Amino acid sequence: MKRYYKILTFILLIAATSCTDVVEVDVPEAPSRxxxxxxxxxxxxxxxxxxxxxxxxxxxxxxxxxxxxxxxxxxxxxxxxxxxxxxxxxxxxxxxxxxxxxxxxxxxxxxxxxxxxxxxxxxxxxxxVTDISSITQSKEDGEDDEVLEVNVSFEDPEGVENYYFLRFQSRNDRLPELFDIKDEFIDGNEATFYYEKIEDEEDNIKEFEPGDIVDIKLLGISEDYYNYMQLLIEQFESAGNPFSATPVxxxxxxxxxxxxxxxxxxxxxxxxxxxxxxxxx
CATH class of the missing domain: 2.60.40 (Immunoglobulin-like)
Known part of the structure; x- marks a missing residue:
């Protein structure tokens, strides 16, 4: 009986290894542009x-x-x-x-x-573009009240339709944090935006620590560029999400x-x- 089990196991191993095929899929390539x-x-x-x-x-x-x-x-x-x-x-x-x-x-x-x-x-x-009125740090406005964040504030001119592009670049990271901003709900008021990093070992993200440096840019942009960046940021942030809309x-x-x-x-x-x-x- 033991011999029967050994023979059966050997046959199953042969079947498993012999059924392994390499599948090559041709991925369509767009012409260089x-x-x-x-x-x-x-x-x-x-x-x-x-x-x-x-x-x-x-x-x-x-x-x-x-x-x-x-x-x-x-x-x-x-x-x-x-x-x-x-x-x-x-x-x-x-x-x-x-x-x-x-x-x-x-x-x-x-x-x-x-x-x-x-x-x-x-x-x-x-x-x-309006001037940056203040840059501060806190632990109050973000998702985690124990994590450092940088806060950028600026005064939006009243009665003028404005679009902004705000860029945070931590010197510890390759990719920046981007914000596309329309003054629809902040017209004539001071607006504050924060940048916080929540630790994630899988994505190699570390929280801000004392001594970390962040470069900040605020740009005055056109409505067309705002729409372009809004779509770009939306697709970037939803990458890998199976429930997100199909990228265009x-x-x-x-x-x-x-x-x-x-x-x-x-x-x-x-x-x-x-x-x-x-x-x-």
Whole structure:
């Protein structure tokens, strides 16, 4: 009887190992496209003359390759109100720079990129931003009253429709914390937003500790950019959630003038910005 069990076990082992097949699934790959990172952010109190635009080509999702920098493109930005043209010089590493840009609040700007015989354009308006009134730390406003948080406050101008983009970047983390803000419910009032980290060993997240440094940026943005960032943040935060809505392609404000089917990735934004750094005590 024992021998019978041994033979049966041996047969089952052979069956289990012989039924293992390698299944290869072909994952569809989208064609490589131009990626435009054109963020002309003018910090309050500076001239805003020095600006950089990054161009690269997209890579397949499952590749470990970094985006390939684009060289040889022609890049310029035009002030649609004054007609002034700002040419960006190719640095041969994907960066295109200028030291002559002139930001003017309320003016409209158009980006023009010519690459591989195709023309790409995008248009944005430069909006003002209010100052940060205070940056403090506490344990009161977050989800956990035993965890440190940083609080940023600013006064929203009354009677003016404003949109903001608030960015917290802990120097201990690779990814920032992002907020898209519409002043619908804070018009004319002081608003406070907090950034707190709840410890999570699985995601390697650690709570803030005394000595930790956070870089903070507050930008005045257009309604179009607000809508774009709202969708981007929503999809990022719901990633991995089986009950979240199906992600949709993010379409920026840049278009291909010669081939609508070869639209670029990315966004062209022109903003006024205030920034500061906070160190926990």
């Amino acid at each position: 131009l990626t435009i990172e054109a963020s002309l952010d003018w910090e309050k109190g500076t001239t805003g003359n020095n600006q950089t635009i990054l161009l690269s080509t997209s890579t397949p999702f499952y590749d470990n390759l970094s985006p390939a920098p684009v060289t040889g493109a022609v890049v310029r930005v035009t002030n649609n109100n004054s007609g002034a043209v700002f040419n960006f010089q190719d640095q041969n590493d994907g960066r295109y720079t200028t030291n002559t840009f002139i930001p003017v609040l309320g003016n409209s700007y158009t980006l023009n990129v010519t690459y591989n015989g195709e023309r790409y354009t995008g248009t944005e308006t430069l909006f003002s 392609p993010l379409v920026g404000n840049c278009i291909n003038e010669d081939d609508a089917n070869n639209a670029p990735y990315g966004y062209f934004r022109v903003t006024q910005m205030v920034q500061d750094t906070f160190t926990f005590e």
